Amino acid sequence: MAQAIRLARRGLYTTDPNPRVGCVLVRDGVVVGEGWHRRAGEAHAERIALTAAGDRARGATAYVSLEPCCHQGRTPPCTDALVQAGVARVVCAMVDPDPRVSGRGVRLLRAAGIAVEVGPLAAQARALNPGFIKRMTQGLPYCRCKLAASLDGRTAMASGESRWISSEASRRDVQRLRARHSAILTGVATVLADDPSLNVRLTPADLPGLQPGEAVRQPWRVVVDSRLRTPPGARLLGLPGITVIAACARADSSRGAALAAAGARVMQFAEHYAQVDLRALLAWLATQEMNEVLLETGPTLAGAALTAGLIDEIILYIAPHLMGDGARGLFRLPGLEHMEHRIPLRIAEVRRIGPDLRLILRPGVLSPGEGQ
Known part of the structure; x- marks a missing residue:
């Protein structure tokens, strides 16, 4: 999660008005993909990390600094991408305060059989996007x-x-x-x-x-x-x-x-x-x-x-x-x-x-x- 937050900070000067988000995919103790959201309208951190991981994303754990989005905005929902890639577990630092998400992303992932944990390094994640x-x-x-x-x-x-x-x-x-x-x-x-x-x-x-x-x-x-x-x-x-x-x-x-x-x-x-x-x-x-x-x-x-x-x-x-x-x-x-x-x-x-x-x-x- 610390690495996901470090990645998110790369968007400090570019992501506005979107939140700064980073994602790291780990399988069998090895990082297989990572990404960060750079600009509104461009791919979200999860999709960049999944693309980098390819088939290695199946069975992996995704560490994300913010709850994955579950609505269609400028880009498709990240929850759909995580489910389709076969990710086994998602750890997010905090729930997305956007009322279009706000826990719904977590619920959709769990309904798809993905284990979800919320809370690690939550204070550091909140400090990214006050x-x-x-x-x-x-x-x-x-x-x-x-x-x-x-x-x-x-x-x-x-x-x-x-x-x-x-x-x-x-x-x-x-x-x-x-x-x-x-x-x-x-x-x-x-x-x-x-x-x-x-x-x-x-x-x-x-x-x-x-x-x-x-x-x-x-x-x-x-x-x-x-x-x-x-x-x-x-x-x-x-x-x-x-x-x-x-x-x-x-x-x-x-x-x-x-x-x-x-x-x-x-x-x-x-x-x-x-x-x-x-x-x-x-x-x-x-x-x-x-x-x-x-x-x-x-x-x-x-x-x-x-x-x-x-x-x-x-x-x-x-x-x-x-x-x-x-x-x-x-x-x-x-x-x-x-x-x-x-x-x-x-x-x-x-x-x-x-x-x-x-x-x-x-x-x-x-x-x-x-x-x-």
Whole structure:
């Protein structure tokens, strides 16, 4: 199963919106076939492994990082292929959260006389596909918030200057982070201040799973712009890929027409305190098959998303320098006046990236007495 999960990780930058899945076929203690799902519309991991194994698949055990599919989508059901190949046993790390499968694949395999086991390395398998799982079970994408800050927690000088807080190594790491996401979400204030590109500037050689000469998939660029203040000449509108401007219904329609003429998809959403309802926006992105969304924005939008409970993970790059009292902070969080109001975070990972530290944090609940 560990090998199946390693194979699945090869699809980190390519399988979206499908889940990342790997499969290993073993007969008499020998690996006879293996495969991983590379791209939506292409063969699934099980079928690739079965093709590699040929007749040796009969009587083999299939180790799969996700329950085999049992419905006709862009490709035929993998359960049918496993039964027809004469596989004797299937071990899957977890049940597929897709309601079209969700245990039905296991039941069909068992009904065909195949022994099925579910659960080995389930936590590692879930970690492969947090966005797919959340989209299928909650109707929302998995949302990460990326931030770069000085050691004293500052993200920009008072003037707005912020290039560059983090090192070149960290910025390259962010490029890989962008490449795995379905969409990058920012606010209009960031667009007006920085005129960012919000694209992936890597080559296929930089991203495992891509072949030489293959185009690097560009995540959707989504700008939260309640009153349509994005300039039609903004850099991100002239780049390859899709740019969505998320506005409120009361926004000036003539501005929307100008942005649409510049190449944007202008979408209207319900308001929440005169701003775009972020939950409604994320729910819509889920309907567009966005699994993982990366929030790259300023302290106001980041703070609003955090207090609304919409951020699943914070990725914070800390650079070893100080920017002073006048510089801007990480989140704008009004109303936190007492210790009991604080927002608890759990540190999931700390890693050195060049001269910087990269922290992965997840919102959580403090245990009684913790943090005192």
